[in-house]
Amino acid sequence: MKSDALRGHLDALLLATLDGGALHGYAIIEALQRRSGGALDLPTGTVYPALRRLERAGHVASEWSTVAGRRRRTYRLTGAGQRALSDERAAWREFTVAIEGVLGGGPWPEQA
Amino acid sequence: MAGASVIDSYVGELDGRLRGPAAAKADLLAEARDSLDDAAERHRDHGLSAEEAERRAVEEFGPLTAVVPGYQGELAAAHAATMLRTLMVLIPLTNVVWELNRMFWIGPWPSFPGTPTPAWYKVVSQANGYVPWVITAGAAGSLLVGRLLSRRGVGGMALGRLAAAVAVTCVGFAIVLNLAVITGTAVLDAPRLLMPAPVMAATLLFYVVFFRVGLLAKRCLALSAV
Incomplete structure (x- = not known):
């Protein structure tokens, strides 16, 4: 899946990867790749500025910490980020139900 | 940059293309460097040579034209x-x-x-x-x-x-x-x-x-x- 298709959903995807707990940047990228079965193919260098933008927005907080013996910047969801993720999930469900209703189920029967 | 690793060269070029507050820039570059090191380590664990692992990590990070606008x-x-x-x-x-x-x-x-x-x-x-x-x-x-x-x-x-x-x-x-x-x-x-x-x-x-x-x-x- 190319980065153009992901751009509109990147914030929600990043928030979702942090739902289970704090992660450092590369672990977030690995989680995205793992959860998507490797289909999410975007330059990893675009993820870090997006994380910083989410931090500016107050949706995530970050700090430098030592993980597995190395210093890494670790991100966690804030309360506002948790609420934003819930909203994104609700909007996504609504969207997929609507699109599935139109595109799913194969060809439409011929109109009389 | 004679003798510099692929990751060193990439981070150096990224550094050269970015302008802004020194502390914020150093922080962003340190995180980028960590990410590239993590990716290279993963590729080495999968059997690539040190140089090839770094090259792959840099490719995945993205070309500077795609990466610089976000950082800037x-x-x-x-x-x-x-x-x-x-x-x-x-x-x-x-x-x-x-x-x-x-x-x-x-x-x-x-x-x-x-x-x-x-x-x-x-x-x-x-x-x-x-x-x-x-x-x-x-x-x-x-x-x-x-x-x-x-x-x-x-x-x-x-x-x-x-x-x-x-x-x-x-x-x-x-x-x-x-x-x-x-x-x-x-x-x-x-x-x-x-x-x-x-x-x-x-x-x-x-x-x-x-x-x-x-x-x-x-x-x-x-x-x-x-």
Whole structure:
């Protein structure tokens, strides 16, 4: 899946990867790749500025910490980020139900 | 860069393409470096040679043309936030310094000799007195608006330009009102402008702060236009 298709959903995807707990940047990228079965193919260098933008927005907080013996910047969801993720999930469900209703189920029967 | 690793060269090029506050830039580059090291380590664990693992890590990180705009946007946003905080703190602080000096060295303003204070002068001087607090509120409000715009996906470059516009407007407004009071005072009672040296110095401090904020706004625009 190319980065153009992901751009509109990147914030929600990043928030979702942090739902289970704090992660450092590369672990977030690995989680995205793992959860998507490797289909999410975007330059990893675009993820870090997006994380910083989410931090500016107050949706995530970050700090430098030592993980597995190395210093890494670790991100966690804030309360506002948790609420934003819930909203994104609700909007996504609504969207997929609507699109599935139109595109799913194969060809439409011929109109009389 | 003779002898530099693939990752060293890439991070060096990224460093060379980015402009902005040194601490924020160092922080972003350290994180990028960590990410590249993590990716290279993963590829080595999967059997690639050290050089090939680094090359793969750099490929995955993305070409500089794709990566630089996002990083530069964050640097512009960081600079913009610092500028707005400077505006928010320095202007009212300078105003307090000026007022304390004025109270100590001059005391309450005397009436103008032989003429009641004109209504227009009262309006201009009162507005001039409120300006520092209006600027403080404007800068604080802009920081809040920046956060809300970030939630709507607005990038750092746009926020930088917006912050520069706010700063220039605030400083411009303050200078115009200050010059209006000075001109009005010169018309009504010119000798009053010859204030004690500490008050003059405090007035000069105002203009130093205005100049400083102006420079910060100029840099903000430059960082937002890369």
